[in-house]
Amino acid sequence: MNRTTLSLIAGTAALAAVTGFAAFRTPDTSGADTAEAAAQLPVERTSLLCPAPSVSDIAETTYTSFTPATKGTAASGRATLTAATEESADKTDGASKGKGKQQAAKPVLAPKAPGTPATGDTSGADSPALVGTAEGKFAPGWTVQETTEVAAGTGRGLQGVNCTAPDTEFWFPGASTAAERTDYVHLTNPDDSPAVVDIELYGKDGAIKSPVGEGITVKAHSSEPVLLSTLTEERQTNLTVHVSVRSGRVGAAVQALDDKIGGDWLAASTDPADTLILPGIPKDATSVRLVAFTPGDADADLKVRLASPNGLITPAGNETLHVKSGMTSAVDLGDVTRGEAGSLVLTPTDKAVPVVAALRVTRGKGDKQETAFIPATGPVGTRATSADNSGKGTTLSLTAPTATATVKVTASAGSGGGTAVTKTYTIKQGTTQNVDAPAPAGRKGTYALTVEPVSGGPVYAARTLAATEEGVPGFTVQTLPDDRGTVAVPEADQDLSVLQK
Template identity: 55%
Template sequence: MKQRAPLTLAAVTAALAAVTGLAFLTAPAATPAGGAGRADAARRPVERSVLVCPEPSSSDIAETTYTSLTPGKGGGAGTARLATREGKAVLEPREPGKPVSATASGAEAPGLTGAAEGALAPGWTAQQTTKVAVGHTRGLLGLSCTVPGTDFWFPGVSTAKGRQDYIHLTNPDDTVAEVDIKLYGPDGLVKDKPGAVAAVFRVDARSTAKVSLSTLFPDSRLTDVTAHVTTGSGRVGASAQAAEDGVGTDWLPASAGPADTLVLPGIPADATSVRLVAFAPGEDDADLTVRLSGPGGRLTPAGKERLHVKAGMTAGLDLGDVTRGEAGSLLLAPADPGKAVPVVAALRVVRGTAPKQELGFVPASAPVGERATVADNRADDKATALTLTASGADATVRVTASAGTEGGQPAVQEITVKAGTTRAVVPAPAPSGGKGPYALTIETLSGGPVHAARTLTLPHDGIPMFTVQAFTDDRSTVSVPRAVEDPSILLR
């Protein structure tokens, strides 16, 4: 009997952590006596945010740019700092609305951990972008630094010949974290020998561990795999890094948590190969409809309109050049609305043709929500493209391009997206006269929900090197119950 992946208590804990953004608040002042009986909640800015960035690359010729921003216009005191394990500061933003950046070269660029407090905490975002010009790991790797947690899903990793995939684990805390990694393939839980159903790793305080999936289970060579990363104690930031011989390399961020309806935003218009990988972690099989949201609405890929995912197993579907010249987003939904089964999913995307190919990933992501930011964008011609998908009603968003790290003036644009469509903005809004990397912030003004992604393209030697990062709600505020003074408690 195959072993399945249940929706664990750790998953519930992670979901609660996501709601609070792993940020902290002090209690609000007590409500005056005249307000007694009010138990409604208020939204308050978070007062502390934590981020971790994994080690960027093992290549000696890697060039990495770190960029950080807290959106907003300032006001109030605050601090923010991303630093190495030894405590050396790499990025220290000084005020909201102004991005900062730093660069690092070679394989010695470290993983980073950091925290923002006060006025710099709400929506604090950091990004690392790495370019490797040549070699079997050549390509453009982009990753939004992650909020530490306890439960992560990575559909789309692989142990196939020619793939070198790693899970990076970064522990930001002063205590040891114990981490379990399980792999699920087309036949369920991957086991190289009886009883070997998970690998347990110890990640020391304020350090990073790098786990090779091909050596974790060396006798299992599988194209489509889902990795499930959970912690038995502590918390970590987790990201997957994939390299494919002759194709390219990129980061694979964790998928949005298991849900019966998913949006995978930001498939480039010129994608030459798109492969969907999905996993059903519960006890029931999932039957999914597969739709492409494009400029004209929702389309069904010919002959690829359904995907059956067996419980506890990973399934793949080759979609080919599904976008056919127009940027889009993939929509997954239950084939039978009366039988909704949660899944996780991601896309492996290739641009170009051999030998001038490049690899990227598009995981399922949460909506923009009130506000979301991607920190590293470039103002070069068509280097930065924005994809917006209205998966529900018509929507209007405000897009703010910050000043560049070396100057310029912010730019603001309102964009409307019709229900069921995807709108590509190429080039994306950019600061006036800006130099250096800049940040894009999206706010939902009406309608939606809106899913969004940014594609950064930095061609090299005829290779369309690219990376895609999704915008997800920055959780800059949390709900805090209103306090009510009740002197009678002293008599109870």
Template identity: 60%
Template structure:
């Protein structure tokens, strides 16, 4: 099934780096090569984000929030959401329709809402002053049916590889991977690889999936395996683009336990999964080792006062090319926390958590991926007056961060507060609110000093006894890039 997309022109945002421009001049009088210059830190000039179709539910409502912290250079043009071509060859270059969202300046979010069950995917970009840190959040409330509750996602940048530990093809679960191609003229070709506890799952229909230009393709993961008994509850999905780039996200809907978007996880020799709620009734860890060696993982839970080794779950053995899982139960025992994973021997792995709140027919789920640290700044676009919790995890040394609340989408002035996070702990706080703030706002975490900090934001909107919630990571926004100094050298022309 193919969905049309909308185009989001946000004063522009592809996470493309600024490139240096060489200056051609005369040869060096010294007769040798000029010394290599040092790189300068410069704001990005272009970045992009792709938002999948939010829901097919007839009782769902979605809020889109776009925000740019600012701090860049260049012209500021309005950011717009407009209908794009439907992916057909003859229509690929046709312009879109009437804009539905416009972001005109940094510092204040712009919002739009829709109750359409056929709301399309979005393609967005930001240039100039709006590019550094530009982000888009989609938050969907679903009143009933499979996946009911709160579903949220920070729209992703296009890339060629994504890892999703924690997907499933089990009965009662409907997991769709949404593949969105931002290119207006060229199709992308993608392989969908599934890995279970016994290794690679035979799924020939997942090979060579074509995503037409400027379009999105949702794929139900349960249709991929050649054979399935409906019990595969812990799988890892790898999205690998053979050609082109795509945005990828997994929407997981459960008949009994609600649902949410499952964002991609970072891979490395260590992982921090921040923001396990204090009242989590179930936490399930899923990990995968993509390399040629097995990974032996050491587990620690970083709580408000320090780190502990979870009793009975101190380690997890992950075989090469296979998925391993562990039911950690009510891991946090009434206190917020973050899971810290390290690989003995430096073997790479990727991991994610499925978190459940509530009991019986009042359960709701969300997912926590492995998150890279905030090196300079990380931002989430949707914060509200009630139900917003920011989790800050410092896995090693003490760290100090500045948390900034933007102006509200309907007014108010920014506010900020500085926090110190002790090494080996998780600090869960209600972030500051903009003074006189109305509507929704953005929250940014800025690194001040100390060791690495990993962050996430939980948004909880309970209704009728259902603890509806969603968790989004705040990785570093990579708004600054190294631009090398280019030396004068015409020798390449004569070679």
């Protein structure tokens, strides 16, 4: 068998392994062009990583898992969320013959069926990072939310983060090494081999030298929290953190904790782009800070606009933002939303230069303040899901920056019972709407919201969870990019002529 034949077989086998599907059809002999668009098929495996939730002994954390019901999935499957270290134990036989396989720990949660949320709880400072795997019917669009309540101390309030897929590069504008801040970069390695990671810091004057941040080893099936203030002696209020992986892959998120005004998770910004959308600023925000960075060799000049319920407006005094190459820029926008729903829209004033950006949002006043972060994010795309919703404490924000869009929102059954409900909304061009999101009929427990564009332009979305404790307006915001529940699979033609070469 020659090399061409082996390559064909190997390529076909690889396609089938990834998608579980390969279509072969007899070529059309009519001479017509029979090329067809790639089919969109449900993914068969999804991996998610959840960072260790808190260093506080009084932290209470809830994990909520949800998979939207998807046509064309396998009849079977499973989804589990397990401590990262237990992944290693589950795969390790005894250290010597006769000891047998180690006992794996019980998963934090194990969903029973798509369409219904599953929840699990942990508490205290010793809760580990988690590694999640969903297969078969549980894989397409699998979403896990980590929500933590901390009653007092540094970072007190509500902290939330979507567990994310492992990757090799992350940008975090909005981090800090200021005296009042305690910021950690959490690195989680789900694989059997160590990962080697570099952490670079960029401040207002450019790159900050930090040999300590080079070549950080994250052991297999483990998590490594890296305190930013140990990487540099410089104290800067606004930093951009760049995480790049030399070998392997990791999940990464920044936990930003403030001594006085709470804290939250800072998720990675979407990849550098010349136009960015930061959706879902709470209408009662008392302070909004924009932090931006351009990794390229050219400066960026950005037009700053707010997509309000009535259209795009320009914040007075902050019409544009100049971002110097390799330097972190920040601007305080104050109470930019002025009591109305809003999303920030950044576009180039002239030359298109890729940037990353995030918002630090503050609610409340005086000693009753709480903060959260909104990174620039991608559009909803085909579908996006928000888990862990609770009726009055949930706000769903939808933005259509370039064209009017129609959107379908489905509230799942509750984790303890109920019936799914769907509503359709029209979001006018250039506006942001805090929609009256549906809740499941007869709801018991928490539920998920699934957003699906029906027609029109791209839609960006964010969900805010709010819970006021002792007068402090605790809140957290998660953006809703596409859930990547499907993958494009090209149709393969049968061509036996390659066997004769």
